[in-house]
Amino acid sequence: MKTIRIILADDHTVIRSGLKLLLERQPDLQVVGEAANGRQAVDSAAALEPQVAVLDIAMPQMNGIEATRQIVARNPAVSVVILSMHSDEGYVMRALQAGAKAYLLKDSAEADLIRAVRAVSEGKSFFSPAVSRMLLEDYMRQMQQKGASDSYELLTSREREVLQLIAEGKSNKEIATLLNLSLHTVETHRTRVLQKLNLHSVPELILYAVRKGIIS
Amino acid sequence: MSPQVSMSAKSNLQILSGVRLMLLLGFFGLLGLLGFAALFSIHSLRVVVNLNERSTRDYIARSEELEDIRGNAYTMSSRVRDFLLDREPASSERHRDDALAAWERTTAALAKYRQQCPDPQLPAFRQLYSSLVSYWAEVEPALKWDEEARSKRGYAFLSDQLTPRRDEFFRLLDELRRSNEVELRSASDESARLIQELQQRMSSVLIAAFIIGLALAAITGVQFFRMERSVRLRYQASLENRAQLEALSARLLDIQEDERRRISRELHDEAGQALSGLLVDVANASAAIGEDHAAVRERLESVKRAAESTLASIRNLSLLLRPSMLDDLGLIPALRWQARETARRTGMNVAVDADDAELELPDEYRTTIYRVVQEALNNAARHSGAENVSVTVRAEPARLLVRIRDDGKGFNPHTTRGMGLLGMHERIVHLKGRFLIRSEQGGGAELVFELPPVASGQAQGGDVA
Incomplete structure (x- = not known):
């Protein structure tokens, strides 16, 4: 070991x-x-x-x-x-x-x-x-108060996969290998996920993933 | 400072009452003087007018009487001459009767004149009287003369005896008339003298009034300037006191904030960390004793729960005193935390609209903005019944703008002056900022304040940033 x-x-x-x-x-x-x-x-x-x-x-x-x-x-x-x-x-x-x-x-x-x-x-x-619980609660409250629909629903299943892998800390290359995609495609998915969720950085994306319960 | 002010205020009050008495006396004296002068001049003028009227009236009356005497005396002497010289027998009777009647009228006029004859004229009057009486004493026997006697002695008697006497009393009459004129002139001289006297008195009264008035004006002026100065001094003193109070209250806020920060840190770093250590130790002990000692494990579990709940209380207390984010992460994260906490606690939707890019602010600014926003959120939660509150922070080149807006029931900013608003206002004014509340009943409330931009080099970011 x-x-x-x-x-x-x-x-x-x-x-x-x-x-x-x-x-x-x-x-x-x-x-x-x-x-x-x-x-x-x-x-x-x-x-x-x-x-x-x-x-x-x-x-x-x-x-x-x-x-x-x-x-x-x-x-x-x-x-x-x-x-x-x-x-x-x-x-x-x-x-x-x-x-x-x-x-x-x-x-x-x-x-x-x-x-x-x-x-x-x-x-x-x-x-x-x-921490996860608190982040999730705040997120739910905001969503409820804004009455906004959850932008997670806008993501394709491939984009959701990419989101989870980014949140877990995988590099673009690792993701490309895991999903059997080209590096360029992964980068496109990554940009689109950030755009759709109105996020600006990987740390924000990780927080989002924690809130959604996508990662622990 | 303040005892001095109150002392000088007291002495001013005393001076004021003394001077007030003096001014009161002065004004009444002046009024009295002018009133007396007016009454006196009216009286004097009346005296002069009376004097003139009386002397003129007397002069006219006496002149008329004198004319009466003169006329009758002339008639009498003419008739006596006619009686003596007229050769017509029928006429002589009539001349004599006329002469007698004229004499009677003359004596009556004389008696009348005697009554109003002034003392200085008495000797002249007596002369006239005796001259007339002696004339008549000559005439009376001649009136009994017969025609022959008259034609024989008449002319000589007339020219030798009567004519000189007649000339005599006419001269005396003229004298009396002149003396009458003198009398009139002296009366008019007297009134001229009275008027001159009045003029003198009036001018001295006017001079006195002018002097008193001047003195009153001087005293009033001095008093006015003194009061103006004391008001100015007091105003300055109150400004200084106010500035001192403001500095003191700012200092108190600083001390309070420092104290809160210190206690918050102490609680968090010392008590909190010690409890965290305790929790780790308990976990280790629990693992070390293995599965055998169920009772001990249970005790340890209860120690753990107690430590956890104490730790939670300590953390809450620490954040309540002063959120560590304010020092560790900076203003905006602290405001976001505050917004989330308020939302959690009250159910209001609290949105923070701010640029997350690092806002480099000195501690004083961070604390002021944080505390004012905290107070505004508390007010909104307590009083407004709002559903949505938004907090906006904008760092512009010329100012730092913060706006807290709610959609609650609003209030009247002119009548509502709680300690909360006062405290906010004071904090902002201390940083030379401006503070504005816009609200009306039922129309929500908006609290806007702006602070001058932070000079570069003055800013200190959060510790962690």
């Missing part, structure tokens, strides 16, 4: 050691480095080349979101899991824009962290159920 190498960044030692204990109960998970702030996290990600970085948002010197941006910019192979106290859409959006793959609420970290780490190591996104 292949071990998943993880670095852990949180300025609270108690949480860090607790999470480490939690992760290392799993035989295939190994915490290779720890950091007490964003800068240390960026340094150890560069030095240790882990598959997964688990970062708290609120950290001194450099916060988790800025650290995510730098880690992903240097090494896109590192999948970042964000730990946060906030279930608000603004934070989720910011984390996704910075390049995070998973967004966890600290209240439920002990239940979701292992699943999240496994998901991102396979290239998938992951959101705490509480």
Whole structure:
């Protein structure tokens, strides 16, 4: 069995050691480095080349979101899991824009962290159920209040497939291979999906997919 | 500052009452003086007119009497001469009777004149009287003369005795007439003197009135300038007080905001993180004891639930105090969060129309806009019964415009002045912004405010951005 190498960044030692204990109960998970702030996290990600970085948002010197941006910019192979106290859409959006793959609420970290780490190591996104629920509720309320019909109905089944694969974090090339399409066709589908749903970026698309329950 | 002001205000009040008394006395004195002058001059003029009238009347009356005396005396002396010289026997009787009658009329006229003769004329009058009486005393015996006696002595008697006497009393009569004229002239001199006296008095009264009036005008003027100055000083002081109050209230808002931020952070970072750590530890402990100790696992499960609910309360409290998005993500994400929270809580549809591109604002701006929008949303939720609320934020080159509009029942912005509106107004004015409420009963409400553009270099984005 292949071990998943993880670095852990949180300025609270108690949480860090607790999470480490939690992760290392799993035989295939190994915490290779720890950091007490964003800068240390960026340094150890560069030095240790882990598959997964688990970062708290609120950290001194450099916060988790800025650290995510730098880690992903240097090494896109590192999948970042964000730990946060906030279930608000603004934070989720910011984390996704910075390049995070998973967004966890600290209240439920002990239940979701292992699943999240496994998901991102396979290239998938992951959101705490509480976050998904909240995003979905807000979306439903907006739809209801606007009285607008769901633009998801406008998508063709092929476009829905492409939407799900993009939301799961697949690259255009991967999608082309999976669906047996040309790269150009995938790009066309991608543009059309964004247009039909009135979205402007992949993070927005991921949020949309979470709201719709297309991905977890 | 303020005790000084109240002291000077008190002394001004005292000066005011003293001066007021003085002015009152002055004005009444002036009026009294002018009234007295008017009455006095009317009286004096009446005296002069009376004097003139009386002296003229007396002069005319006396002149008439004198003429009467003169006429009768002339008739008498003519008839006496006729009696003495006329050779017609029939006529002599008639001449004598005429002379007698003329004498009687003369004495009557004399008696009448005597009654109105003024004291200075008395000696002259007595002379006239005795001259006439002595004339008559000569004439009376001659009237008994017969024709012969008359023709013999008549002419000589007339020319020697009577004519000189007659000339004498005519001279005396002329004298009296002249003296009468003198009397009249002196009366007119007297009235001229009275008028001159009146003129003098009037001019001194006018001078006094002018001086009093001048003094009153001076006092009033000084008082006016003093009051104007004190009003100006008080106005300035009130402006300063107001500015101080505004600075104080802005400072209080700052302190309150800092305190909220600190407590919110503290709750979130310390208490929240500690509970998160506790939850992780509980999960670890629960895993460590394995399946055997069901009772202990149950206890741990209850600890976990308690920690979770406490964590949720702490997070809510922290967000309520000051949403961390405001510092972490910036204004617009914080407003979107606030809109979602309000929608969740109240069922209103709250739309935020803003450019998500990073709005670089200093903390003061972010806090002010956030708090004002929060207050406006709370007001809309509490009072308006609106279904839809829209929040618009526009960053223009010349201004930062924020508009909160609802479709509720509206209110009258001129009569509604709650602490909420006052607080919003104060916050915006402190940033040199403008604040406008447009609303009417039943027509929804619109609250618009604009802030001056942020000088570059002054802005600080959110921590996370």
